[in-house]
Amino acid sequence: MSAGWLAISGLGPGGGALVTPEVTDALAQATDVIGYIPYVARVAPRPGLTLHPSDNRVELDRATHALRLAAQGARVVVVSSGDPGVFAMAAAVFEALEAGPPAWGLLDIRVLPGITAMLAASARAGAPLGHDFCAINLSDNLKPWSLVERRIRLAAEADFAIAFYNPRSRARPDDLDRAFAVLRDACADRRPVLFARAVTTPEEVLRIVPLPDARGDMADMRTMVIVGSSRTRLIDRPGAPILYTPRSAP
Missing domain, CATH: 3.30.950.10 (Tetrapyrrole methylase, C-terminal domain)
Structure with missing residues (x-):
């Protein structure tokens, strides 16, 4: 089993005070952050962290990329605005997981809720x-x-x-x-x-x-x-x- 993990995280509606401590902790541990361009821009760069911004309408590509990195041992946070389970990336990640190789089913995958709009x-x-x-x-x-x-x-x-x-x-x-x-x-x-x-x-x-x-x-x-x-x-x-x-x- 890979030592990597994947956290699908909600950054809340926009104000920094509404990002949950759980999400803040996951971002502090992450090696990679993946998401839509304006959402990744809300994450502060730091040494040891690679940011992967991508355009809109590529949710499944983004999800597949995240799963592959986690399978290789990376600590990956996929970011959405609001809550990741409300019209956001959590469902896309699970669609990619279901269509992907069986080994991905052994990954440590967590959904970290956020305050939705x-x-x-x-x-x-x-x-x-x-x-x-x-x-x-x-x-x-x-x-x-x-x-x-x-x-x-x-x-x-x-x-x-x-x-x-x-x-x-x-x-x-x-x-x-x-x-x-x-x-x-x-x-x-x-x-x-x-x-x-x-x-x-x-x-x-x-x-x-x-x-x-x-x-x-x-x-x-x-x-x-x-x-x-x-x-x-x-x-x-x-x-x-x-x-x-x-x-x-x-």
Whole structure:
């Protein structure tokens, strides 16, 4: 069995204070860090550490590279933003593991959780995820848009609060507007929509608008979009309002 190990780690939503001690310890022991370019850039270089940044959409190549290095005895940390198990690298590593040689199954592989964007955004605004909710990745790179649309419609009909990941990009400028159109068709009310950009960083901006006024160009790929349920409420007060969903439903 290789003496190497692989830690699939979440760096949290952006602020250094929200990186867990467990992840910090793994990075301190690592010989190699692998991940998407902006996430690897959050790891400080040091002697004995090799950084392996790579472009987006090469998750399986990245995962395979990590497994090979660990099998050769390296101490490897694969980094994701937020939590590695939420639309991130943990699933990609296990896909590569399942397709790889049997010897990889003997590796020491750990998933180290992080604070994901929907939880950080929810905390910044109050508690919009205080009752039942779901998370939907709006990217249709790995699934058809028809499936995305069906899940949005069913979530709206079930009256979940919805956290939208990957809401909008240069390659997908219209997906969030399409999602809002589905929601308006499924629930004709003024439930609040939270746009939380770059939470926990100096560039953080929070904006809350009613669903009829929500537009896709209010978000980019650094934005977490949370659509409240019919029960989600806004408490006006001096300064920033509080957005929350009561714990009970009639």
